[in-house]
Structures are given as structure tokens and as C-alpha cells.
Amino acid sequence: MGKRLKEIALGTGLAVLALAVVFGLDLSMLVLPLSLLALGAMMLGARGGFAARFSPAKLGPVEGSSVPQVTFAQIGGQEMAKRELVEALMFLKESARTRQLGIRPLKGVLLVGPPGTGKTLMAKAAANYTASVFLAASGSQFVQMYAGVGASRVRQLFKQARTQAEREKKSSAIIFIDEIDVLGAKRGTNASHLEYDQTLNELLTQMDGVDSEGDVQVLVVGATNRMDLLDPALLRPGRFDRIVQVDLPDKAGRLHILNIHAAGKPLAADVCLEQIAAETHGFSGAHLENLLNEAAISALRAGRQEVTQADLREAVEKVMLGEKSSRLLQKEERERVAYHEVGHAAMSELVRPGSVASITIVSRNRALGYIRQASQDDQYLYTKDELLQAIQVCVAGAVMEEIAFGQRSTGAANDIEQAVNLAKRMVFAGLSPLGIVSSDLPAAELNAAVVQIIQEQEEEVRKTLSARVEVVQRIAAHLLRQETMGGDEFRLLLAAKQAS
Ligand code: ATP
Numbered sequence: 403m404g405k406r407l408k409e410i411a412l413g414t415g416l417a418v419l420a421l422a423v424v425f426g427l428d429l430s431m432l433v434l435p436l437s438l439l440a441l442g443a444m445m446l447g448a449r450g451g452f453a454a455r456f457s458p459a460k461l462g463p464v465e466g467s468s469v470p471q472v473t474f475a476q477i478g479g480q481e482m483a484k485r486e487l488v489e490a491l492m493f494l495k496e497s498a499r500t501r502q503l504g505i506r507p508l509k510g511v512l513l514v515g516p517p518g519t520g521k522t523l524m525a526k527a528a529a530n531y532t533a534s535v536f537l538a539a540s541g542s543q544f545v546q547m548y549a550g551v552g553a554s555r556v557r558q559l560f561k562q563a564r565t566q567a568e569r570e571k572k573s574s575a576i577i578f579i580d581e582i583d584v585l586g587a588k589r590g591t592n593a594s595h596l597e598y599d600q601t602l603n604e605l606l607t608q609m610d611g612v613d614s615e616g617d618v619q620v621l622v623v624g625a626t627n628r629m630d631l632l633d634p635a636l637l638r639p640g641r642f643d644r645i646v647q648v649d650l651p652d653k654a655g656r657l658h659i660l661n662i663h664a665a666g667k668p669l670a671a672d673v674c675l676e677q678i679a680a681e682t683h684g685f686s687g688a689h690l691e692n693l694l695n696e697a698a699i700s701a702l703r704a705g706r707q708e709v710t711q712a713d714l715r716e717a718v719e720k721v722m723l724g725e726k727s728s729r730l731l732q733k734e735e736r737e738r739v740a741y742h743e744v745g746h747a748a749m750s751e752l753v754r755p756g757s758v759a760s761i762t763i764v765s766r767n768r769a770l771g772y773i774r775q776a777s778q779d780d781q782y783l784y785t786k787d788e789l790l791q792a793i794q795v796c797v798a799g800a801v802m803e804e805i806a807f808g809q810r811s812t813g814a815a816n817d818i819e820q821a822v823n824l825a826k827r828m829v830f831a832g833l834s835p836l837g838i839v840s841s842d843l844p845a846a847e848l849n850a851a852v853v854q855i856i857q858e859q860e861e862e863v864r865k866t867l868s869a870r871v872e873v874v875q876r877i878a879a880h881l882l883r884q885e886t887m888g889g890d891e892f893r894l895l896l897a898a899k900q901a902s
Pocket of ligand 1: 476477478479480516517518519520521522523524580625659662686687688689691
């Protein structure tokens with residue numbers, strides 16, 4: 403409609419000008435007013451463009467619901483974190499008592515931990531526990547190229563939290579900001595820092611409650627795995643002054659999470675989740691949930707009604723190393739891979755009996771074969787002997803190739819990298835022949851120490867495996883036939899052949 407009007411006005415104007423020329427009118431006196439009009443129109447047009455680009459900022463898809471259904475009971479393996487969070491929620495749960503005691507309300511809780519450990523779940527459970535309205539956004543949703551947009555999004559989010567709580571007659575709201583490091587990084591560190599800084603300043607202002615109106619208590623729960631990036635102003639008392647560590651679960655935690663996600667899935671009688679928990683060191687809650695899902699898919703593919711232990715084992719490998727690859731190896735390559743893996747497994751079993759969980763020569767992603775070791779959970783300190791043994795297991799694959807085929811291959815590159823890292827760890831822990839060293843040890847000296855450690859261990863492994871060539875040969879032949887072998891089967895073969 404507006405466009406039509408503009409066209410009519412323009413058309414009429416041109417017609418009037420044309421008539422004026424035809425009737426010989428002097429137009430020079432019209433030049434200035436017309437120029438001013440044109441300039442005004444241009445400015446109006448420009449303002450129109452400006453307004454369109456910077457129209458009242460929309461926050462995009464903010465996840466907003468009333469009170470989430472997630473409870474703390476549905477979160478496994480985070481007992482300490484749950485306890486700390488519940489303690490911090492006291493002021494929302496018992497606001498009358500805390501107010502009476504003059505306790506300053508908590509403004510922010512920061513959940514720190516690796517991805518997939520349940521930080522979002524914790525924030526939702528916190529909202530459920532305190533019957534608070536829950537709004538979730540991600541740090542990256544706030545920061546745009548244009549200055550001012552992020553700040554207005556922050557204001558909008560806080561406003562939305564308050565109005566939604568009022569509408570639903572709730573006394574509190576929880577705002578969850580995932581990846582808070584994107585929006586809360588140290589000021590002045592970002593390339594387009596003006597926008598980042600303004601957004602962060604607005605968050606600080608909102609958290610300080612400058613704009614607080616009404617009775618709704620707003621708690622901000624932030625999540626990050628890079629706390630070191632955060633601006634110190636965010637962490638000072640009165641802002642995110644409660645920091646809750648949400649770490650990867652230990653074995654008991656993994657079992658708890660597996661049990662939670664196994665509910666509703668029909669498990670066969672042979673399933674031992676405890677064993678799966680023992681074999682999944684380093685898995686997050688999200689990995690474990692995915693593992694059970696993959697196991698159920700594998701049962702479905704096989705046309706079974708129940709999920710078996712074999713489905714779970716297969717799923718562990720899939721989650722750890724990816725989908726099986728369709729790559730076809732040449733006969734010699736397969737043999738080399740089999741000897742390499744049996745070399746690793748034999749050494750692992752010799753230095754730590756019971757440590758092999760499985761061996762396979764089925765390739766997945768970049769791995770042509772691999773052994774999975776049953777994890778030793780919760781070990782934070784390693785002795786010199788333990789580190790040397792770990793180096794022996796790393797180099798055993800390459801040494802076995804050398805014994806069986808006369809030379810090594812590129813397949814050992816990853817193993818060597820791991821062995822080097824372990825050796826460096828020894829050097830800097832003062833466990834190498836160099837004794838205590840400073841962190842600025844010259845590279846040549848470090849290299850010489852690392853090479854010496856690894857070569858000595860290779861020599862040890864060469865002696866050990868050379869004395870067991872026949873056993874390794876037979877197990878490798880067995881592995882070539884059946885491609886995958888469980889730890890128990892491997893131990894039986896190793897013990898039987900050793901005894902014979
Ligand atoms: P990110 O940092 O990547 O956002 P996050 O720590 O917020 O991850 P969540 O989104 O809470 O992780 O978890 C993803 C999924 O993983 C959950 O929906 C749940 O299925 C599962 N999960 C993660 N941790 C746990 C846990 N501790 N207990 C039960 N399930 C979990």
C-alpha cells in the first residue's frame with residue numbers, strides 16, 4: 403500500500419515538473435527546496451533501512467517452558483555436584499527463611515565440566531526442584547556482529563523470565579546460559595570486542611538486579627568447560643559465586659547412568675552393566691546414553707527382542723571408535739594388523755593380568771585394529787614402574803611386527819606418539835635418569851631422555867615377546883579367523899599355549 407502511494411506521488415511530481423518545463427517556468431528557484439526534500443527522503447529511507455536491520459532484537463529460539471520434568475533422580479553419577487547445587491538452591495526453596503535471616507540471594511551458579519556430563523540436566527532439575535520457570539539460551543545466541551544487539555537480548559531474556567514467572571504465578575525463574583564463555587569471555591579479548599563487552603556488561607547489570615522489579619527471584623545458571631576464559635567480573639561474589647564442578651563420571655557413576663538409561667530397554671539375562679561400566683572409562687553421560695541406544699539398535703537390526711551383552715560391547719566400540727569401515731585390507735596387511743594387536747594384548751596381559759577387554763582387527767574409522775583395555779578407574783597417580791609398563795604396551799605392537807615380519811610399519815605412529823607423551827611425563831615428574839628437571843629443559847636433552855626411555859623399554863619388550871612367538875602366532879591365526887576376541891577368550895588361549 404505504502405509503495406503504491408510512493409509511486410503515485412513520484413509519478414505526479416514528475417508530471418508537474420514536465421508541465422512546468424512545457425509552459426516555460428523557471429525551475430532554478432525550485433532547486434534548493436527539491437534538494438532538501440530529496441535529502442530528507444534519503445535520510446528517511448536510510449533510517450528505514452537502519453531500523454530494519456536493528457529492529458528490536460529477537461532472541462531467537464529460547465527454550466522456554468514452565469517447570470521442566472527432569473528431576474535430580476534422573477541424573478546419575480554426579481552426587482557431589484547435585485549436593486552442592488541443592489545447597490545453593492536453598493534460598494529459592496526457602497526464600498522466606500533466608501530473607502528473614504538477611505541472607506543475600508544467590509544470583510548465579512556456574513556449572514563447569516566437559517560436554518555431555520549433564521549440566522543442562524542439572525539446570526533443568528534445579529528448576530524442577532525449586533518449581534521455577536525455566537528459560538535456556540546459548541552464549542552464541544547473544545553475540546552478533548552489530549553492537550548493542552547482544553545487550554538487548556540479555557535484557558529481553560531477563561524480562562521474559564520475570565513476565566513468564568508472573569504469568570504462571572511462580573515466585574522464581576531459572577535462566578540457563580549454555581556456553582557462557584562465548585558471551586562472558588574476558589573483556590577486551592574479542593576481535594569485535596565492543597559488542598562482546600556490551601553484552602557482558604548488560605549481563606552483569608542484570609545480575610546485579612539494577613533492573614529488578616516485582617517479587618520474582620531470578621537465578622542464572624551458566625555452563626562452560628572453559629572457566630579460564632571467563633571475565634573475573636563474572637566470578638566475583640554476588641555474580642557467579644557458586645561454582646559446581648560437573649566432571650566425567652567414575653565407575654560407580656557410569657553404572658548409575660547406565661542403569662538410568664537402561665530402564666525401559668529389555669535386557670537379556672547375560673547383560674552385566676557393571677562390566678560395561680568398567681570398560682567405559684572416560685565416557686560422559688551423553689556417551690553412555692548413546693551406547694545404550696546403539697546397543698538397542700543393534701538388537702533391532704539382528705531381529706532380537708532383547709539387548710544382549712554382545713550388543714553392548716559392540717556399541718562401546720562404536721561410540722569409542724566410530725562406525726565399522728568397509729575398507730578391505732590386503733592379506734599381508736590383515737596379518738600384520740593381527741600380529742600387531744596380539745603383541746599389544748600379550749604385553750598388556752603380562753604387565754597387568756586381566757587388563758585386556760577385547761581385541762579386534764575389524765577396522766573402524768582410522769583404526770585398522772585395536773585392543774581395548776579394561777580401565778583402572780580412579781587412578782590419579784602413576785608410579786615409575788606403571789608408566790614404564792604403559793610404554794611397553796604401547797611399543798609392543800611395533801616390536802611384534804618387527805619380530806614377525808622383519809620390519810615395522812606406519813601403523814605404529816599413534817603408539818609411538820603415546821609412548822613419547824608418557825616418557826615426557828616421566829621426565830617432567832623427575833622419574834627419568836635426568837632426575838629433577840626444570841620446565842625449560844633444552845629440547846635436545848628432553849629428546850635424548852625420551853628416546854633412551856623408549857628404546858630401553860623396546861628392548862625389554864623384544865626379549866619378552868621373542869620368547870613367546872609361537873603363542874602369539876597361534877593367537878594371531880585365531881584372530882585372523884574370527885576377527886574379534888573377548889578378553890576372557892584371549893586369556894584362555896594365552897594361558898593354554900603358555901602351559902603347553
Ligand atoms: P554440553 O556441555 O555439551 O551442553 P551437558 O553437560 O549440558 O552438555 P546434557 O545436555 O545435560 O550435557 O546431557 C546430554 C544427554 O546426555 C542428556 O540428555 C542425557 O541423556 C545424557 N546424560 C548426560 N549426563 C548424564 C547424567 N549424569 N545422568 C544421566 N544422563 C546423562
